[in-house]
Amino acid sequence: MNIITENLRKVYIRQNADSVEVFNNINMDIKSGEKIALVGPSGVGKSTLIHILGLMDRPTSGKVLIDGIDCFASNDAYLCKMRRENIGFMFQFHYLLADFTVLENVLLPVWNDKQKKESEARDILNRVGLSDRMKHFPSELSGGEQQRAALARALINNPKVIFADEPTGNLDRNTGKEVEKILFDSSNNNNITLILVTHNEELAKKSDRIINMNTGEEMQ
Ligand SMILES: Nc1ncnc2c1ncn2[C@@H]1O[C@H](COP(=O)(O)OP(=O)(O)O)[C@@H](O)[C@H]1O
Ligand SMILES: [Mg+2]
Numbered sequence: 352m353n354i355i356t357e358n359l360r361k362v363y364i365r366q367n368a369d370s371v372e373v374f375n376n377i378n379m380d381i382k383s384g385e386k387i388a389l390v391g392p393s394g395v396g397k398s399t400l401i402h403i404l405g406l407m408d409r410p411t412s413g414k415v416l417i418d419g420i421d422c423f424a425s426n427d428a429y430l431c432k433m434r435r436e437n438i439g440f441m442f443q444f445h446y447l448l449a450d451f452t453v454l455e456n457v458l459l460p461v462w463n464d465k466q467k468k469e470s471e472a473r474d475i476l477n478r479v480g481l482s483d484r485m486k487h488f489p490s491e492l493s494g495g496e497q498q499r500a501a502l503a504r505a506l507i508n509n510p511k512v513i514f515a516d517e518p519t520g521n522l523d524r525n526t527g528k529e530v531e532k533i534l535f536d537s538s539n540n541n542n543i544t545l546i547l548v549t550h551n552e553e554l555a556k557k558s559d560r561i562i563n564m565n566t567g568e569e570m571q
Contacts, residue, residue, distance in 0.1 A: 352418055352437060352511040352544055354381040354404060359413035361399050373399045377413070379562070383511070386538060386545040388555035391564035397548045398516050400564065404546065405440050405514040406430045435460065439505030439543075441515040441534070445497040447489040447504070454485040457503045468507065475503045479533055495526035502534055512544040513537075519551065527551060 359377035364370050373396040381387060389397050402408040404415060406422055415422045417437075422430060447456045457472045458465045476485055479499040489497055498518055505513055515534060519527030531547075531554045538545040547558065555561050 352383055353416075354512065354544070355379065355414075355416040356404070357414040357416070359400075359403065359415070360411050361396070361403065362411045374564070381544060381546065384542045384544055385560065386535070386558040387547065388558040388561045389546060389548045389564060390550070390555060390561060395564045397564055401514045401516055401546060401548060405438055406434050407440070435508060437508075437511045439508065439510035439513040441498070441501050441505050441513065441518040443517040443520045445489065445501040447497060447500055449489055452486050452488060453481060453492070453500045453503075456489065456500060457507050460504060460508050472503070472507055475506050476500075478537070479503050493526070494522045495530055498522065498530045499533060502530070502537065506537060506541075509541075510543060512546065515545070515547045515549075517548045517550070519549070528554070 356377050356379045360375045361373045362370050363373065377400065389401065391397055399408070403410050406415075409423055414424075417433070422433060447453075448459070451459070454469070454472055454476065457476060458468060461468045473482075473485065476482060479502055481496060481499055481503065484492060484496060484500075489500065492500065501518070505515075513534070518534065519530050522530060528551065531549065531551060534545070534547070535554070535557065537543065545558070547554075549555055
């Protein structure tokens with residue numbers, strides 16, 4: 352999937368307070384299968400940007416073209432369908448549902464087809480190293496295991512692109528590296544476009560491009 356942004360601008364309007372312009376004039380062209388590391392200090396707008404690219408929030412102005420289609424010209428139902436069929440998302444905090452098992456959590460995005468998709472979910476959980484944790488609840492897992500379960504959930508709809516918002520920001524360094532490696536491997540093996548917010552320089556260097564949101568400059 353090719354993702355192009357044109358003059359993307361986001362302003363948070365706050366009741367009875369100053370509005371916050373997070374960014375203005377963001378222009379990107381992300382090719383299918385590319386791996387992008389998005390870096391920059393806290394508060395610069397990384398989360399805001401990938402929520403918009405992942406069609407979870409609308410920009411104030413500007414366009415996001417996915418394979419040439421102007422997504423925000425469409426209604427919420429279209430955005431939702433587009434997300435369900437093409438996009439996987441990993442958050443800094445896993446957001447797994449506490450009352451569902453790991454296997455059930457992975458099946459959530461495809462709940463209407465959960466019987467049909469169960470063997471695929473098991474395969475994906477094997478691949479992320481959680482074959483013996485499928486019947487466990489999220490609170491019974493370590494931080495790294497929770498993020499690997501969140502990755503499995505992001506993979507269940509065979510996405511063309513995965514957005515990962517500091518998925519290891521909450522983990523110790525070694526566990527974080529391990530999770531990011533599995534994320535990279537999944538992207539490589541399935542030609543999934545990866546847009547990753549990370550503070551891990553080593554990993555950022557392994558991506559195709561590093562975009563610094565503070566300066567707007569590309570670092571490799
Ligand atoms: N819902 C919101 N309402 C008002 N301001 C917000 C909201 N969400 C984020 N912001 C502000 O927008 C800026 C960018 O936030 P964010 O995208 O979370 O940055 P980052 O992910 O790079 O740390 C920050 O100044 C933050 O305070
Ligand atoms: Mg953030």
